Amino acid sequence: xxxxxxxxxxxxxxxxxxxxxxxxxxxxxxxxxxxxxxxxxxxxxxxxxxxxxxxxxxxxxxxxxxxxxxxxxxxxxxxxxxxxxxxxxxxxxxxxxxxxxxxxxxxxxxxxxxxxxxxxxxxxxxxxxxxxxxxxxxxxxxxxxxxxxxxxxxxxxxxxxxxxxxxxxxxxxxxxxxxxxxxxxxxxxxxxxxxxxxxxxxxxxxxxxxxxxxxxxxxxxxxxxxxxxxxxxxxxxxxxxxxxxxxxxxxxxxxxxxxxxxxxxxxxxxxxxxxxxxxxxxxxxxxxxxxxxxxxxxxxxxxxxxxxxxxxxxxxxxxxxxxxxxxxxxxxxxxxxxxxxxxxxxxxxxxxxxxxxxxxxxxxxxxxxxxxxxxxxxxxxxxxxxxxxxxxxxxxxxxxxxxxxxxxxxxxxxxxxxxxxxxxx
Amino acid sequence: xxxxxxxxxxxxxxxxxxxxxxxxxxxxxxxxxxxxxxxxxxxxxxxxxxxxxxxxxxxxxxxxxxxxxxxxxxxxxxxxxxxxxxxxxxxxxxxxxxxxxxxxxxxxxxxxxxxxxxxxxxxxxxxxxxxxxxxxxxxxxxxxxxxxxxxxxxxxxxxxxxxxxxxxxxxxxxxxxxxxxxxxxxxxxxxxxxxxxxxxxxxxxxxxxxxxxxxxxxxxxxxxxxxxxxxxxxxxxxxxxxxxxxxxxxxxxxxxxxxxxxxxxxxxxxxxxxxxxxxxxxxxxxxxxxxxxxxxxxxxxxxxxxxxxxxxxxxxxxxxxxxxxxxxxxxxxxxxxxxxxxxxxxxxxxxxxxxxxxxxxxxxxxxxxxxxxxxxxxxxxxxxxxxxxxxxxxxxxxxxxxxxxxxxxxxxxxxxxxxxxxxxx
Numbered sequence: 073x074x075x076x077x078x079x080x081x082x083x084x085x086x087x088x089x090x091x092x093x094x095x096x097x098x099x100x101x102x103x104x105x106x107x108x109x110x111x112x113x114x115x116x117x118x119x120x121x122x123x124x125x126x127x128x129x130x131x132x133x134x135x136x137x138x139x140x141x142x143x144x145x146x147x148x149x150x151x152x153x154x155x156x157x158x159x160x161x162x163x164x165x166x167x168x169x170x171x172x173x174x175x176x177x178x179x180x181x182x183x184x185x186x187x188x189x190x191x192x193x194x195x196x197x198x199x200x201x202x203x204x205x206x207x208x209x210x211x212x213x214x215x216x217x218x219x220x221x222x223x224x225x226x227x228x229x230x231x232x233x234x235x236x237x238x239x240x241x242x243x244x245x246x247x248x249x250x251x252x253x254x255x256x257x258x259x260x261x262x263x264x265x266x267x268x269x270x271x272x273x274x275x276x277x278x279x280x281x282x283x284x285x286x287x288x289x290x291x292x293x294x295x296x297x298x299x300x301x302x303x304x305x306x307x308x309x310x311x312x313x314x315x316x317x318x319x320x321x322x323x324x325x326x327x328x329x330x331x332x333x334x335x336x337x338x339x340x341x342x343x344x345x346x347x348x349x350x351x352x353x354x355x356x357x358x359x360x361x362x363x364x365x366x367x368x369x370x371x372x373x374x375x376x377x378x379x380x381x382x383x384x385x386x387x388x389x390x391x392x393x394x395x396x397x398x399x400x401x402x403x404x405x406x407x408x409x410x411x412x413x414x415x416x417x418x419x420x421x422x423x424x425x426x427x428x429x430x431x432x433x434x435x436x437x438x439x440x441x442x443x444x445x446x447x448x449x450x451x452x453x454x455x456x457x458x459x460x461x462x463x464x465x466x467x468x469x470x471x472x473x474x475x476x477x478x479x480x481x482x483x484x485x486x487x488x489x490x491x492x493x494x495x496x497x
Numbered sequence: 498x499x500x501x502x503x504x505x506x507x508x509x510x511x512x513x514x515x516x517x518x519x520x521x522x523x524x525x526x527x528x529x530x531x532x533x534x535x536x537x538x539x540x541x542x543x544x545x546x547x548x549x550x551x552x553x554x555x556x557x558x559x560x561x562x563x564x565x566x567x568x569x570x571x572x573x574x575x576x577x578x579x580x581x582x583x584x585x586x587x588x589x590x591x592x593x594x595x596x597x598x599x600x601x602x603x604x605x606x607x608x609x610x611x612x613x614x615x616x617x618x619x620x621x622x623x624x625x626x627x628x629x630x631x632x633x634x635x636x637x638x639x640x641x642x643x644x645x646x647x648x649x650x651x652x653x654x655x656x657x658x659x660x661x662x663x664x665x666x667x668x669x670x671x672x673x674x675x676x677x678x679x680x681x682x683x684x685x686x687x688x689x690x691x692x693x694x695x696x697x698x699x700x701x702x703x704x705x706x707x708x709x710x711x712x713x714x715x716x717x718x719x720x721x722x723x724x725x726x727x728x729x730x731x732x733x734x735x736x737x738x739x740x741x742x743x744x745x746x747x748x749x750x751x752x753x754x755x756x757x758x759x760x761x762x763x764x765x766x767x768x769x770x771x772x773x774x775x776x777x778x779x780x781x782x783x784x785x786x787x788x789x790x791x792x793x794x795x796x797x798x799x800x801x802x803x804x805x806x807x808x809x810x811x812x813x814x815x816x817x818x819x820x821x822x823x824x825x826x827x828x829x830x831x832x833x834x835x836x837x838x839x840x841x842x843x844x845x846x847x848x849x850x851x852x853x854x855x856x857x858x859x860x861x862x863x864x865x866x867x868x869x870x871x872x873x874x875x876x877x878x879x880x881x882x883x884x885x886x887x888x889x890x891x892x893x894x895x896x897x898x899x900x901x902x903x904x905x906x907x908x909x910x911x912x913x914x915x916x917x918x919x920x921x922x
Contacts, residue, residue: 378868
């Protein structure tokens with residue numbers, strides 16, 4: 073403990089993470105869980121599968137006086153999976169074969185082999201997995217979700233939580249680690265942190281910095297007493313305010329000050345995302361989409377939400393002229409006169425989607441995602457949107473969206489979501 | 498230099514990264530670039546926007562004898578953007594206002610303000626951005642891509658490269674940092690590392706571990722002399738082999754040994770992805786899709802590739818029964834007899850897509866992504882695929898895909914890509 077705050081460091085192992093072949097989801101996930109418990113995460117370290125580097129990282133976090141160290145990854149059956157052994161050495165605890173655990177892993181692998189059509193050399197696989205049943209003396213082994221057990225390893229003044237790398241194994245195992253005695257003892261010293269998240273659309277990040285200075289200078293609020301982070305995330309501004317019990321009033325004043333100054337741009341005060349808001353607004357409606365440059369991304373975004381089938385009928389992803397004519401009934405003459413990327417075509421596509429899907433709300437997207445395809449009067453990033461209700465109420469917009477092909481495609485989906493929200497609310 | 502190898506550490510700053518509100522793309526990206534140059538990246542560290550934590554991370558990397566330290570983030574206009582100052586202190590260099598740089602930033606902001614419809618308080622923004630023109634004495638400032646300049650800061654035996662956080666600023670600025678004298682001096686000592694990537698589909702990771710042991714024991718290859726990492730990535734196995742000049746023969750023997758043992762499952766020997774391979778195979782074809790549970794993800798995947806409009810006509814994302822009937826001509830009776838999730842419906846959808854898009858190749862996906870919707874004989878994850886050519890040649894499969902809703906949806910797209918590859922090659 074440093075200044076009465078419980079602090080944690082996270083070590084993510086794996087050469088495949090350090091080289092970027094897979095991106096790390098565990099560091100941020102664990103970090104968020106710990107923050108909710110009032111633990112301050114100071115460092116997330118990604119280290120290659122080299123024993124010395126992992127050991128050095130653990131020693132650094134010990135020198136930094138972390139009360140809790142969480143590792144992820146390196147618990148697999150292969151020779152470069154070394155985490156358990158290194159953590160054991162770090163904690164000064166020899167590795168012992170845990171017979172119960174070996175039996176459990178054997179059983180899991182047998183079940184796995186039976187359910188798969190893969191050919192297995194059972195004994196070879198068992199041998200490779202035997203090392204997963206090696207546990208540092210005095211550590212608590214956590215039952216595997218996949219085939220690798222987790223560990224809670226007391227190490228002097230601190231505790232190391234050793235978790236498997238695949239998020240689908242780590243996340244269900246995490247609560248079990250929190251229930252162990254050594255981890256509970258540390259967490260009991262933390263003061264829970266509260267947090268709120270606001271979201272804005274259509275305001276630059278520097279304006280938020282300016283507003284925070286005004287809240288300090290004009291409103292006389294001690295903004296520094298709480299933690300405010302602003303972050304430009306996929307075209308939206310996310311503002312996170314975190315506080316402990318004694319500074320709740322400051323946090324509320326910051327929230328209200330920001331909201332007052334950016335009334336129109338603030339679309340979320342409770343952390344809800346635009347996707348969640350649109351999903352709620354769509355209840356009782358029937359939505360049809362007509363997509364061109366977004367290539368199905370808007371449909372994918374809408375259907376990411378479980379239960380979307382209650383209000384989502386479908387999307388006509390029409391890349392070619394013929395598809396726009398055939399599926400959406402866009403007149404050939406309109407396409408020839410105005411082009412496929414035009415407010416006129418967007419309108420015809422939206423109306424076509426209303427009809428094709430027998431929907432009562434429809435949105436269309438047609439634009440130039442690049443890198444090729446720009447026209448003299450239509451640059452890359454020019455995207456036309458049209459959202460319409462069955463009664464004819466409509467919103468049309470044709471912004472130029474900055475960025476590369478991937479940005480423009482994704483941002484198109486985002487803009488469409490905000491237009492949908494405006495239309496439905 | 499440690500054992501003749503040039504080593505680097507990367508520090509990613511930002512509370513919004515450590516709390517997981519944005520995921521870090523820079524650490525892995527820089528790591529990959531450095532690996533290509535023969536530099537071994539030992540640590541990626543993510544630290545919160547707290548000056549002490551950043552300084553401690555820099556000191557740790559110095560103690561670890563890193564020759565090169567790269568930081569990303571913390572160069573913005575807000576008070577919690579502290580990287581330049583901390584790196585200056587770490588290098589023992591006072592901060593000086595760079596007048597030229599201030600003028601450049603001023604010019605950039607003016608242009609930015611003119612191009613946007615946002616209301617700007619110009620002086621407030623300039624004041625906030627003046628701190629971005631503060632440069633450690635003796636450091637090399639790199640022209641901004643956004644509004645923040647990068648820095649190359651000599652610090653005793655090592656060099657710190659200070660980069661902005663947004664990937665679209667960092668990535669174009671990176672080559673400029675490599676051209677500076679101090680960085681070139683360090684890179685000239687590195688021996689370039691060669692690498693190859695193989696990809697397999699449909700084989701468990703433990704089988705690769707077993708094959709590597711066989712290559713060592715049976716083929717007598719000194720596998721340890723090269724670096725082999727295997728990684729299960731979105732349902733595919735990615736195997737990365739890295740070597741220096743003197744161990745080229747070993748690397749080739751490892752590649753050949755793996756290929757021989759997993760002939761059928763190996764679909765890529767040159768690192769090409771399934772998406773790239775399918776894009777190439779689709780040249781000269783016209784593709785139509787019919788999607789249900791994948792909700793547009795397959796279309797989004799296909800259209801992610803620039804130039805997809807040459808072969809991609811469109812996708813009918815049909816969630817409702819009516820949409821399947823209306824857009825794809827799936828007979829109502831078929832839906833009633835077999836259900837929407839059935840090999841029969843998949844076949845009708847694929848044939849419907851051939852017709853609706855006047856395509857010569859079509860693929861359909863219909864399945865139960867969950868969490869709800871399971872039927873007695875059709876569990877969550879049951880997905881039917883049908884791929885068909887104009888001449889009637891077809892591949893049909895109906896696997897049960899493991900995982901949660903997001904996994905099943907994404908994996909559906911992957912399976913469809915592999916079926917498309919099989920059909921077209």
